[in-house]
Amino acid sequence: MKTTYTKFILLLAATTFIACNEEKAPSLHISASADKTEVKVGEPVTFSIRHNAMAVSIYTGDDGHDYKSSAYYPAGSTSITDNLAEVVNAGSGDNLIGSEAEIEYDESIQQNVLKITSVHPEWWYQTLRLHTDAKLGTNKKLNLRMRFDKDILEDVSSGEQRPDITTFQVVIRLGGIGVGETEVIFRDETVWDIYWNPNTAFTDYSVDLSSVIDAWQGATGKTMGTLSYIQILFTPSNNAGYLGDYYIASASYGDIDYIPFSTGQSLNINDNSGILKYQYTYTQPGNYQVVVIGTNTSMKNYSDSGYKDNVGNNIHASEYDYNTQFSTIDITVRP
Secondary structure (H helix, E strand, C coil): CHHHHHHHHHHHHHHHHHHHHCCCCCCCCEEEEECCCEEECCCEEEEEEEECCCEEEEECCCCCCCHHHECCCCCCCCCCHHHCEEEEECCCCCECECCCEEEEEECCCCEEEEEEEECCHHHCCEEEEEEEEEECCCCCEEEEEEEECCCCCEECCCCCECCCCCCEEEEEEEEEEECCCCCEEEECCCCCCCEECCCCCCEEEEEECHHHHHHHHHHHCCCEEEEEEEEEEEECECCEECCEEEEEEEEEECCEECCCCECCEEECCCCCCCEEEEEEECCCCEEEEEEEEEEEECCCCCCCCCHHHHCCCCCCHHHCCEEEEEEEEEEEEEC
């Protein structure tokens, strides 16, 4: 009986030790190499990655895939990759990133986001400009994934809360090119029936731009062939507007994933060999730094009274511990 009791104590201690360890992400190692580090345009490169990671991604370093311009690179930048997204003064065109907007790391989704501070929505000047440069197709849907610091609107003059009004007006104006032409034309003419409400969790805000495009075509007398850019203003409704910070994680237009950050390629881990292969072909000459990222994640660390009361709650990245390691390779691509 004494022996059984002792074994039970040891088993309990071991179980407790394992449970405690699950609150920390497992140790991690990752190393990457390439079959060649100097290639010509159009010549494939094969990367070999040795790891014990739960997730592996690779940034090849070329246009649109540069880790330093990604959503996961340390925050603090005042510019966005290739100027795909801007926050500008709608009147003067002055860049507001660095004064009323900045890149910030968001703990809830573990990535960088574009943080914008709405100060004077009644002035109708602070606009988010998305440079689409896309041929007009059948899919004209714009989607912004955003969250707001608060879910209540305020009087733009006094700052008093306005719980009687739950939505603010969204004004979208376009710059476009007529069919068979080359000049970009911007028009103020738009529609006035787009309203959104602020949510404190990241939410997909979507709108079909067909009617806005129709307004542009009516004002110019032209058929739009290319949508050059989209300008978005958040304006007051009955003097009630959103005052404070809001955050944009990504955007898309039509059939194109259009986000203000470079992207990497997530690699499938199909076995326990600890070796991944990835082949890539560069289309432009240049010197590129390839960044391979491995990540291990802990079990969920439940808050308050734990699993029993919190298993059904929303999942937040901050409830997990992460272990991330990097491996880099320099690649030279000749013409």
